[in-house]
Each structure stands twice: as C-alpha cells, then as structure tokens.
Amino acid sequence: MQTVLATAGLAPVFTTALLNDAVAQASPLRAGAETRGGMRRIYEADAEIFAEGDRATTFYKVVTGVVRTYKLLSDGRRQIDAFHLPGDIFGVEAGEEHRFNAEAVTEAKLAVHRREPHALAGDDGMLAREVVAAMMRSLERAQDHMLLLGRKSAKERIATFLLGLSQRMASRGAAIELPMSRADMADHLGLTVESVSRAVTQLEREGLIELPPNRRAVVLRDVRALNNLAD
Amino acid sequence: MQTVLATAGLAPVFTTALLNDAVAQASPLRAGAETRGGMRRIYEADAEIFAEGDRATTFYKVVTGVVRTYKLLSDGRRQIDAFHLPGDIFGVEAGEEHRFNAEAVTEAKLAVHRREPHALAGDDGMLAREVVAAMMRSLERAQDHMLLLGRKSAKERIATFLLGLSQRMASRGAAIELPMSRADMADHLGLTVESVSRAVTQLEREGLIELPPNRRAVVLRDVRALNNLAD
DNA sequence: CGTTCTATTGAAGAGTATCAAGCCAAGTGG
DNA sequence: CCACTTGGCTTGATACTCTTCAATAGAACG
Numbered sequence: 001m002q003t004v005l006a007t008a009g010l011a012p013v014f015t016t017a018l019l020n021d022a023v024a025q026a027s028p029l030r031a032g033a034e035t036r037g038g039m040r041r042i043y044e045a046d047a048e049i050f051a052e053g054d055r056a057t058t059f060y061k062v063v064t065g066v067v068r069t070y071k072l073l074s075d076g077r078r079q080i081d082a083f084h085l086p087g088d089i090f091g092v093e094a095g096e097e098h099r100f101n102a103e104a105v106t107e108a109k110l111a112v113h114r115r116e117p118h119a120l121a122g123d124d125g126m127l128a129r130e131v132v133a134a135m136m137r138s139l140e141r142a143q144d145h146m147l148l149l150g151r152k153s154a155k156e157r158i159a160t161f162l163l164g165l166s167q168r169m170a171s172r173g174a175a176i177e178l179p180m181s182r183a184d185m186a187d188h189l190g191l192t193v194e195s196v197s198r199a200v201t202q203l204e205r206e207g208l209i210e211l212p213p214n215r216r217a218v219v220l221r222d223v224r225a226l227n228n229l230a231d
Numbered sequence: 232m233q234t235v236l237a238t239a240g241l242a243p244v245f246t247t248a249l250l251n252d253a254v255a256q257a258s259p260l261r262a263g264a265e266t267r268g269g270m271r272r273i274y275e276a277d278a279e280i281f282a283e284g285d286r287a288t289t290f291y292k293v294v295t296g297v298v299r300t301y302k303l304l305s306d307g308r309r310q311i312d313a314f315h316l317p318g319d320i321f322g323v324e325a326g327e328e329h330r331f332n333a334e335a336v337t338e339a340k341l342a343v344h345r346r347e348p349h350a351l352a353g354d355d356g357m358l359a360r361e362v363v364a365a366m367m368r369s370l371e372r373a374q375d376h377m378l379l380l381g382r383k384s385a386k387e388r389i390a391t392f393l394l395g396l397s398q399r400m401a402s403r404g405a406a407i408e409l410p411m412s413r414a415d416m417a418d419h420l421g422l423t424v425e426s427v428s429r430a431v432t433q434l435e436r437e438g439l440i441e442l443p444p445n446r447r448a449v450v451l452r453d454v455r456a457l458n459n460l461a462d
Numbered sequence: 463c464g465t466t467c468t469a470t471t472g473a474a475g476a477g478t479a480t481c482a483a484g485c486c487a488a489g490t491g492g
Numbered sequence: 493c494c495a496c497t498t499g500g501c502t503t504g505a506t507a508c509t510c511t512t513c514a515a516t517a518g519a520a521c522g
Contacts, residue, residue, distance in 0.1 A: 071378045073462045079378040094367040100374065135366055136325040142373035143331065147302045147310040149380035150421030154478070182501060190381030192479055197502050214487060215501060231304045385510070413469060423511055428470055445519060446469060 037127060038111030043104035050091065054098045058112050059091040059131070065108025066179040070187065071100045080188040082141060083180060085168050089134035106179045149190045152231075157189040158199040159229035162209065162218055174220035268358060269342030280333035280341070281322065287329045289343050290322040290362070296339025297410040301418065302331045311419040313372060314411060316399050320365035337410045380421045383462075388420040389430040390460035393440065393449055405451040 038061060043049060049060065049067065060067075067084040069091075081100065084090045091102060113127065148160050166176045178185075182193045189196065200218075203209045208226055210219040220226060269292060274280055280291065280298065291298075298315040300322075312331065315321045322333060344358065379391050397407045409416075413424045420427065431449075434440045439457055441450040451457060 071374065073378070073382060075462075077382040079381040081374050081377050092367075094364065094371065099371060132363060132366075133325065135370060136323075139366060139370045139373060140325065140330060142370060142377060143302065143312050145377055146312050146373060146380055147304070149377055150310040150418075151304060151308040187381075193501080194480080194503085195478060198478090201502070231306075424469080425471085425512080426510055429510090432470070447519095 038113045041110050041112050043108050043110065045104055045106050047104045049102035049104065049110070050098050051101050052098055055096060056091065056093040056098045056115065058114055059089065059093075060102075061089045061111040061113065062086050063109040063111055065110075066105040067102055067108055067110070068105050068180070068184060068188075069100050069102045078187045079190070080184060081145070082138065083184075083188065089131060090138075092131055092135060105184065154189075154191055154195050154199040155202060156229050156231070157191065158185075158196065158203060159208070159226045160231075161185065161189055162220060163223070163226055163230050166220055174223065176218045176220070178216050178218060269344045272341050272343050274335035274339050274341065276335055276337050278335045280335065281329050282332050283329055285329045286327060287322065287324040288346055290320065290324075290346060291333075292320045292342040292344065293317050294340040294342055296341075297336040298333055298339055298341070299336050299411065299415060299419075300331050300333045309418045310421070311415060312376070313369065314415075314419065320362060321369075323362055323366060336415065385420075385422055385426050385430040386433060387460050387462070388422065389416075389427065389434060390439070390457045391462075392416065392420055393451060394454070394457055394461050397451055405454065407449045407451070409447050409449060 040063065043065075050056075052071065062084050064086055067088075067090060068080050069082055069084065070078050070080040072078050082090070083105065091098065093099060148157055152160065162176065165171075165178075166174060169176060180188075182196045185191075186193045186196045191199075200209070200211070200215075203226075204211055206225075208220075208222045208229075210221050211217065271294065274296075281287075283302065293315050295317055298319075298321060299311050300313055300315065301309050301311040303309050313321070314336065322329065324330060379388055383391065393407065396402075396409075397405065400407055411419075413427045416422075417424045417427045422430075431440070431442070431446075434457075435442055437456075439451075439453045439460075441452050442448065
C-alpha cells in the first residue's frame, strides 16, 4: 500500500510504485536492463551478495532493486562506494577475490555471470564490451565521488547525491524514491545519520526540496539551486 | 548509443576473452615501465598536460616523473584523485573529452598514445590489455581512496598515504621521496596544508616516521604501527 | 646574505560528530 | 479498531577534529 501524502503537490508523484517502474524503464544510457544471459537470483533486503575476501567467480548485473557495495575499517566504520541500480554491473574484480562487500538494499533481482572466458566470448563479446563500459562508468563515478568526499560540505553532498540519483533513476518528474536508509546515505556521503538528516531538513526549509511525511522520497523543487550547490 | 565504448576508440580491442586476460594479468603488467610504443614528451614541473573539457585524443603513460590528475569546484576547491608514477597510465576516457585536469608534479617524461583503434590493435593488443588493466587498478585505488576520504582521520590518512607511496615507489628501504608539496598532499587527502603538516609532525613525534631537514622525504620507522592506523 | 617559497606552529572559529531525547510511520496483538 | 511496540528519522546540546587566519621558521637559489 502506498503512502497518502499530506501535501497536495506531492500526492500524484508519490502514490505509485515509483521504484519498480523506474526499474522497468532504465535510462537509455545504461545499456538495457533487459540482460539476456546470466542466471537470475533474487535477494531480499539486506541479504549479503558477497563479502570482501570471497572468491570472485561471478559478477552481477542488477535487474531490479538496489544494491550497495562497501568497505569496512577494522573498527566498523563503513564506506559505501556505490549504490547499484537496474542495469548497473558490479562485482567485477581484477584479482581472485572480491575487494568489498555487496548487499541488497531493497529486494533485488540480479543476473549472475560466471567469469569464465567463454561466457564472455559468447554473445559476440557484447557482454565483455558492456563490462568494460561499466567499469569506465564506475571509475568516473568514483572520481566524482572523491571530489564530493574530499571537498564538499554536508549540504553540497546531499544536493549532489539527490541530483545524481534523480538522473540515474528514471524518475517521474523531479520525484525520487529513496530506496536506502539515512544510515546508508551517511556511509556513502562520509557523514553521520544526524548530519544527513540535518542537511536534508535544511534544504527542505530553504525550499530546494520537498519530502513526504515518511521522508523516504524527495521532490527536487529547485534544480538550479541544487546544481549550484553541487557545483 | 548502446555502449560508451562506441565513442572511445577503444572498442575494437575490447572483445571476447580480452577482458579476462587483462583481469588475470593485472598485476604483473604493471611492472614494465619500459613502454615501447608512443611518442615521448617531456613536461616541466607544474606544466599542464591536459585540462578538463579538452578533447581526449590521446592518453598517457608515465615514463619518469610524477603526474597529478584533479578536479576543481567552481570556487577553486581542488581534489587530486591520483598521483601517477612511472608505469602508470592516465587520461583514458570513455567520452570525447577529458573529465579532469592533468599536470606534471615533477619534470615528467610521458609516452603519448593516440586513441585510434589501429594504434591499439597493433602490438598484438598488448597495449589494449594494459589499458584495461590500468583502468581496473585506477578503480581499485579510487575505491580505497573513497574509504580514506569518507571515513579516516587526518593521521590515518597520512599513514595510509605514506604506506601506499612506499609500496608504489621503488623505495630504497623504507625511505620515500615526497615528490609533491604539502598542498598537493592536502588536496589529495581532503585536508588543508596545515592539517597535513600537523599530522606528519605528530607521526614523527610518535616515532612512526622520520623526516630530513627539508621535509621532502620520509622514512617509515614503524610500519606495523602505520598499518594499524591505515587499518 | 637577502629573497622567495614551502613548511611549521599557534590561536581562534566553523562544521560536523557525538550523545541523548523525542517523534512519527508502520507493524503487532489484543 | 485501537493501544502498544518497533525501527528509522529528526532535533537539541555539547564536544571535538579540522579549518581558518596569522605569524614564524627553514631551505633553496641567486
């Protein structure tokens, strides 16, 4: 059942299963979510997909849902390097082992690909090309994210994050479902839960964004101003 | 556009089992600084190699010296995403344009490679494999660096940075030359010059490292303790 | 030796983290 | 259908790390 929103302007955009539709319509840039090969597997929310140190015999492509990949410090500090949306490929490794952990954020359907040469050779090498392209996109995102982590303020981080999400999720207008918790956002943006909450609230008070009562979605009200913050 | 690579000029070489080979041989390939192909060019310290937005018709491999690649925010804040040492490849782009700036840190000799498909096809695709392997290494470093930027303290950042440098530079024992200024280190580690200086001094007082009077080199005195800090 | 550039050190301030309630939406069981 | 519980989000007060501003010290070069 969907949330009934108090704010009139919000109601129409939030009342449907945004996320699942977004999945189906994956952005054109992200080479079709209609992956042909690969065994499908479904993970429930928060299920582990693989862990750091696991043998990397397979890699994955998100079909539906959202996945997080992260690293941990010995004392438990966590850095989520990326959220993977439908169409995204993750778990590709240079070495024998996975270098980070992967978990489902929401229930997620994944296409699992063996790393064997022939698996890639099939399909006319299409998959191989796709994997390389995916790696380059990961690298670009990582570079942008280093700029965010190294040099942006909390408010700027939130603005950047929301703009990025809205571009990657086929969002209806400027409305975005937030599939991940504040804790996940915090560990992605190098902040604490409280700082994320405060920055979001601040952007809301300034009128740049708008949130429904359950706070798990965002409407970008002033994209210009948000872009200014994100730089 | 189906794959990003269509515009990369690299597409033809990224086929079939190529990726797996590159993956398998990732580390060993890194060794050879003795690049055969590519025109040599020498840049003096602080010379611009390319700028964000420049057409990415070439990519580079460091022969001697050190290079920094960085991004800027509109107000001048800078994030150095990586320092490139001899053997490292940089400037490979998915799109038409360079997405960051590159400058020589020290005087640097670079091997310049055209992005044309045939240039890569030659040499038995060796260079192509090397480029893919280089990208994967860049991605791994970027992921590690995000953990540093998002979750480590100033002291931990310095420890991590010094350990990484010592592993990458063919260092005489535990002694490392620091080719870059404190400002460069700061913009790489997401700190200010002063914070870098203080953290270095602190590690020195604690006996983990030792510096010469000119402060442009470091001896790692207690690698164990440093690793503990870096996690 | 003086100039210049870089690095260090000090004092004060800002931004974010930490600690601690409180709030609200959603789910549970009587 | 309504307390009651639960988990996630927000808000407040305070602490702390790092930044900012400012000055000094030291190395390199002519």
